[in-house]
Amino acid sequence: MDAFEGKVLAAIQRYQMFSAGNRVLVAVSGGVDSMVLLAVLMKIPLRLRLAVFHLNHRLRPESEAEAELVASFASAHSLPCYIERLADDLHTCKGKKSLQVAAREVRYRLMDATADRLGMEKIALGHHADDQVETVLMRFLTGAGPEGLAGIPPVRGRYVRPLLEVSREEIMAYARQANLSWAEDASNQKPVYLRNRLRHGLLPYLEEEYQPGLRGRLRETALICREWIEVLEDLVGEVLQRWGVLQPDGKLAPNREGGYLTPVAAWLELPPAVQRVLFRRLFFSLAPADAYLEFIHSEAFLRLVKGPTGKEINLPGGLLAVKEETVLWLGLATAVPVWGSKVPEDWGPLPLMVPGTTVLPANQGVVETKWLGRGDLPPTWEQVSPFEFYLDADRFTFPLYLRPRRPGDRFTPLGLGGSKKVKELFIAAKIPRLQRAAYPLLVDGEGRVLGVLGLRPAAQSKITVESRRVLYLNYRRLS
Amino acid sequence: MDAFEGKVLAAIQRYQMFSAGNRVLVAVSGGVDSMVLLAVLMKIPLRLRLAVFHLNHRLRPESEAEAELVASFASAHSLPCYIERLADDLHTCKGKKSLQVAAREVRYRLMDATADRLGMEKIALGHHADDQVETVLMRFLTGAGPEGLAGIPPVRGRYVRPLLEVSREEIMAYARQANLSWAEDASNQKPVYLRNRLRHGLLPYLEEEYQPGLRGRLRETALICREWIEVLEDLVGEVLQRWGVLQPDGKLAPNREGGYLTPVAAWLELPPAVQRVLFRRLFFSLAPADAYLEFIHSEAFLRLVKGPTGKEINLPGGLLAVKEETVLWLGLATAVPVWGSKVPEDWGPLPLMVPGTTVLPANQGVVETKWLGRGDLPPTWEQVSPFEFYLDADRFTFPLYLRPRRPGDRFTPLGLGGSKKVKELFIAAKIPRLQRAAYPLLVDGEGRVLGVLGLRPAAQSKITVESRRVLYLNYRRLS
Structure with missing residues (x-):
């Protein structure tokens, strides 16, 4: 030799x-x-x-x-x-x-x-x-x-x-x-x-x-630099493992709708260098082979992470990052989860089948309705989830419709006393902005809001000893 | 504005x-x-x-x-x-x-x-x-x-x-x-x-x-790069804190003779990037203002850390790094600890004062001797440290001398049976090479080795019922 x-x-x-x-x-x-x-x-x-x-x-x-x-x-x-x-x-x-x-x-x-x-x-x-x-x-x-x-x-x-x-x-x-x-x-x-x-x-x-x-x-x-990368990669690897997106073969697996849904609080604890490397790894695991990242992109991402809720940035290769209250989503813009900004927010009003099954657009879920007798009422109202409404049919006007929320929507929620903005209720319930499209409003023939499915019914729905006809709604989400 | x-x-x-x-x-x-x-x-x-x-x-x-x-x-x-x-x-x-x-x-x-x-x-x-x-x-x-x-x-x-x-x-x-x-x-x-x-x-x-x-x-x-440094500095800071050389004001304080005495095992656990940054921080905290470090220096240091015992490298600014079995020393070459390679290894033979006090060169310590009666012997030999010798004066020839070890030195250690090389005893006792100069040999008028102070006396020193005159030596190290 x-x-x-x-x-x-x-x-x-x-x-x-x-x-x-x-x-x-x-x-x-x-x-x-x-x-x-x-x-x-x-x-x-x-x-x-x-x-x-x-x-x-x-x-x-x-x-x-x-x-x-x-x-x-x-x-x-x-x-x-x-x-x-x-x-x-x-x-x-x-x-x-x-x-x-x-x-x-x-x-x-x-x-x-x-x-x-x-x-x-x-x-x-x-x-x-x-x-x-x-x-x-x-x-x-x-x-x-x-x-x-x-x-x-x-x-x-x-x-x-x-x-x-x-x-x-x-x-x-x-x-x-x-x-x-x-x-x-x-x-x-x-x-x-x-x-x-x-x-x-x-x-x-x-x-x-x-x-x-x-x-x-x-x-x-x-x-x-390779030696430094080794150190940073170790730190990034620990985070990816905690987030459950690192597979045994060392590759990354999206955890939600072909993208990554990650906790904002965890991002904020990481030093900027780790955030930047982590972002790049997640990005390149999703992006097309010829996609590139420049400094401005990681810079924009770091700002997004520590910035206000509800912002999003477009990235090369058709990717999108969205900041919510508690979660951050990174993935292809075409694959934003069902609660994401790509769910059309202008569908409906969709007439509600009574009794029957109504399928919501964009694969959000179905609403089933049926008439109940007084004996079918739940033994205690505490067991009732916000996805189930019991409505006194004498307190609204048919036909009923479902539609997404609109700016300025307000109603008098059951048990809260007084008229509230739908937006305020979402904020109080800590429901991320992007998920709100997946909480349809129930409105009656006169356009009155009878509640937000998944969140809270209106005061009109209150069942009393005088209620004679009770309509039951059950909203089952698919996503 | x-x-x-x-x-x-x-x-x-x-x-x-x-x-x-x-x-x-x-x-x-x-x-x-x-x-x-x-x-x-x-x-x-x-x-x-x-x-x-x-x-x-x-x-x-x-x-x-x-x-x-x-x-x-x-x-x-x-x-x-x-x-x-x-x-x-x-x-x-x-x-x-x-x-x-x-x-x-x-x-x-x-x-x-x-x-x-x-x-x-x-x-x-x-x-x-x-x-x-x-x-x-x-x-x-x-x-x-x-x-x-x-x-x-x-x-x-x-x-x-x-x-x-x-x-x-x-x-x-x-x-x-x-x-x-x-x-x-x-x-x-x-x-x-x-x-x-x-x-x-x-x-x-x-x-x-x-x-x-x-x-x-x-x-x-x-x-x-500044962001990456932040991450590496954190890791390095943790190590320096563990080693007790990081002061509250963020400056480094030498922990031994104006240099750093650090554990080899801890170095070996660190990724190369952290070793390199750590080395540079220790170096620049000691070096003169115009000293520089090149890649070859950190490279040599990394090799030293994982290399064999007893090696040393010279660094810019008059610094020296020495690898021992368990410790690594970094400091000014003029300040290597008393057990270090800069202690002259060719002093002596130095006549031992009997009875009296003999001061060893290079501030290593003092040896005190006195004559004992049989009633002054320790109640049990297990309490006797290797820094105390009890010698039967009829089994050696005056005058006694102290001198550093020399290659090939051997004697019959008490209780071990048979002649051994001094070097073998040092290795068995896990005494780092550089510390060995601080273990002087006791030799008699005929040049026979009566033991290594701090390590083990020779078989000749054994006190029996027939021993009439017992000489007591106590070696107190100053460093």
Whole structure:
């Protein structure tokens, strides 16, 4: 084993990338980095069982030749080789950037699927120390905290990057000395890409003019930031566990309507740094692959958390965060829970079936009615829930209707004496603003409010010894 | 109050820089930043009681005029003004850099002393958003983790920086509009200083070529890093409290011989990020003002902590860290505890006074001897500590000597049967390597080892019914 191989092995051991005998899918583009990765993994005394994965991007004229090169190298060394082709429909994407993002997403999905199918324990990627340096510099320029500055992780799940501590120069030297063939990727030279401009322009300039040894310094920055992330991730993990959204596999599972319903009080106890990291984890577990978060977004979220009730913010990727009295909801705007702001608030008035079953819109629930005799009355009124109304039919006018509350609605609630605003009752009962749409009003033929289902009936409903006809309503919510 | 003043007030409130009525010493160089700082603090409705501090650096020809300008502005506004002059001896320092470092140190010391003398609660400094951006960029280039990238803190103890969220440009505009006079510092233009090269060269270049809005992004980075620091500082604070070295005023107090003696086991339980921050805090609480720490130093320290016993590393500023079995010592190399590696290990042989008192070198302790009659023997040998020897004077040869252990020393310890290496006994007794020098050997006139004081006497010392003359030794350690 030569010095280069030893250095790679040291990184593999430091980050515990492999166990001896692991089945490893090696992602090989045909470029010098991944060819060297494959060659070194074949040499290293860990009895790895290697297979080659190549994605034919079909983005450049050379693509076919690259696939050829990879296949023949694998075959020459008796390694199984799996070549996938990028589907045509991806090529119809508009714009370079979205194409690159889409290609990246597909590449990882196909690698994952191949590894699953073949029962491979690890997937090895060819990123090296200069990729790391460029990433850190790029993240710094676009404004990143420690999460971004940590750069490329040596290990993320089953993905490992054994070359992350050797430089492009060392890789080139090894490739020449080992007589490897590789394909030059002409797009690496085009200065149009920010990364290429950093590589060929800014980095050499900074090393020359401002900081000799800058590359080493940036790798140290990445390492220190990774260490800090470890600490923050632990704290965030504890919170996620308490909230019951962290699964045994380390992934996050939405706990409500495809989003996260979390306690405001718990958020407020967390330091801002933990809030920001937590927000990002929840966000990225829901957001589409190309969604991004900027500082202004986490800033807006932190303000939302400690701000007034009833506010909401729109986030990239179609996400929405809503602050209620006691809970905070984060999810796709299309999936806000049934009590959420997306329930139409302008349905009805919906005629109530008497007797019978009336289905409320937006899957909110059903209201059942029936006539009762005096013997069917409950033995004590204390057992009656606010979802059950007993109405004296002589004290209102048919037909009855259901409708959502409207600003200014008021009535005389049973037992509270005097006319009250519906809004005041909601506040007194501590019902979050967004849930209020799920408490329909019962109104009679003259437009008088006979109560709010789930909250309180009106004084008119009071059953006395003189009541002759009693109408019973039962509101069953589905959400 | 105009928009600029409102922005400064917002920052003051966000970071709780002042309470109403605070007595504030404002550091005014005479440059535009500090003149604006003073002018704004005079306007802001917090009823601050201001006084002006100026240090006449006497480094440039304009120094006297600047002091004049500050004094006359203060006098025109009836503000008390305290002007200090940099002492001549500072000017004899070699080299620009050390002069700047020394001047900075003196400036802070004089400001502190002035504030103490006048009972000022706060000291206000004129750093602004562009200073912040330059600091973050400079730290990034020289390789900093989140601690460095956090830049200049808005509040550090009683030091506050109310202008930290307004730019140089906004300050200039305000100064002109308010018709302020100020002194131009010609040294701000000299491209020789790294900071000036960043200000006039690199920052505009990066904004133009790579990232419009870079300044804003770097300020966000600083803010996020400060938030992360808050979390890490909390964790580090808990550890320091457990170790009993954190004082109520938040400062650190050495707990042993001017250094820190800390438990290795506790270090090993901490995540690397916490170890690194902790190390830096301990280091900077001891190191001279111009000492620096690079990545390699914390890296070496982390390796020391988890590495083998008996290693030590030299650190900048004349500090030394030593790893023992159970403890880790960090302090000035000149102050290593008495059992440390700096105790001369080549003293002696030192003749033992019989009867009498013998003082060991390096303030280790004293050995007292006296002759005992049979009635003076202890009632049971179990009560005898290893620091007390009872020797049968017929079983050794006078004179007796004390000396430190030497490689290869061996003897037959009382009750253990057979000859043992002294080193083996130390290991069995779990005595850290560095403490072993504080266990002197007792040897007789023929060079035979009669025991290790504090550890175990030799078999020769056994007192039997036949013993006629008993010599008693008592070793009292002073450290």
